[in-house]
Amino acid sequence: MNPVNTKPYTLPSGAVWLITGCSSGIGRALATLVASKPDQRLIATARNVSDLSYLPDNDSRILKLPLDVTSPASVNSAFTAARTHLGSDFHLDIVVNNAGYSLSGDTESATEEETHAEIETLFFGTARVTTRAIEVMRQHRRAHDQGGIIFNISSLAGLCAFPGHAYYHAGKFAVEGFTESVAREMHPDWNINFCIVEPSGVKTNFEGHSKARTAPHPAYAADDMPARKLEGYVKIGIKTGIQMIEPSQIADAIYMIASRGDKVPLRLPLGGVAWKMAKAKAEAFLGELEGVREISALGQEI
Structure with missing residues (x-):
């Protein structure tokens, strides 16, 4: 199996970061952190660019762009705008695919529209930005021998599945498999690295625009149903903040991985x-x- 992330990565001075989903939560915290670094440059994106008003307008290191990852045209426009803004110096050192939202509720009641929108955002949106970023990093690497890192924000939900979130898990599991496969396609000389970030509960606006719910299904309404029990635990966790991670902690961890001058881990679970x-x-x-060892062997030696 082709190894991944085989060389130490050194974050250059003047590195260009492109981050999706910067309107709130992890994206906002990371954009704020990168913007505070005088030797780093930032392309911050959100579906509504007005949501990026927390970033200064008069800083030449910061470019704010509208980007809807579910729209190929929007992704293309954002990359074109970034290229126009940076001119002959257009390149990407760090890309963070953070845009997404959670769809929860009873799986039987999920509509085609809800499920397709969830997978379109979580998976296809990540895939679109990733493939465009690889192209840019490859081309720039040939001229400058720098490589880069693509951080794909997954979740504990990309590792473990829980009741009542089937399509959210499907999207995050897809991101994990996609990222690992693409990472193994990279030639080691390119030094294009991938990191799947897998935080547990984050103190973000998941009860607002970052969370959608399917309609309740009467067959799953009883208090002793697994999804209802889990909802109770989650509500307690959100209310008390126990074991919840601050978005700034996720941002700090991502920046540390990018800047420490070491090999990049393929997977990064965050939080105890x-x-x-x-x-x-x-x-x-x-x-x-x-x-299942004997059954799995099918008569072959294990």
């Missing part, structure tokens, strides 16, 4: 809950493998 649940899932999977 994410790390422990990732470890528990891996250990449980090993146990399950041993349990």
Whole structure:
């Protein structure tokens, strides 16, 4: 299997960051952090550019662009605008695919429109920006030997699945598989690195525009149904803030990975809950493998 992220990455002075979904949460925190670094440049994007008013308008290091990741035309326009703004110096060092929202609720009641919109945003939007970013990084690398990092924001939901979020999990699992596969396509000399960021619960606006719900289904309404029990635990966690991560902590971790001058991890669980649940899932999977060892072998040596 082709190895990934084989060389240490050094963040250059004057690096250009492109971040999607900067209107709130992780995207806003990371855009704010990058904007505070005098030797870094920022392309901050959001569906509504007015949501980026927290960033200064008179800083030549910062470019604010409208970008709807569900629209190929919008993605193309954003890359064209960035190229026009930066001119002959157009390149991308760090790309962060952060745009997305959670769709929760009873899976049986999810509509075609809801499910397609969720996967379009989480997966196809990430894929669109990623492939355009690879092209830019490849071309610039040939001339300047720099490479880059593409951070795809997944979630604990990209590692472990819970009741009542089937299509959100589907989108995040797709991002994980897509990212790992594309990372293995890169030639080591390109030094184009990938990092799948997998935070657990983040203190963000998930009860606002970052969260959508399917209509309730009467067959799943009882309090003892798994999804209803989980909703109760989640509400307690949101209310108390226990084990919840600040968006600024995620931003700090991403910046640390980009700037520390070391190899980039393919996966980065963030938060104690994410790390422990990732470890528990891996250990449980090993146990399950041993349990079906003889059946799985199909007469072949294992």
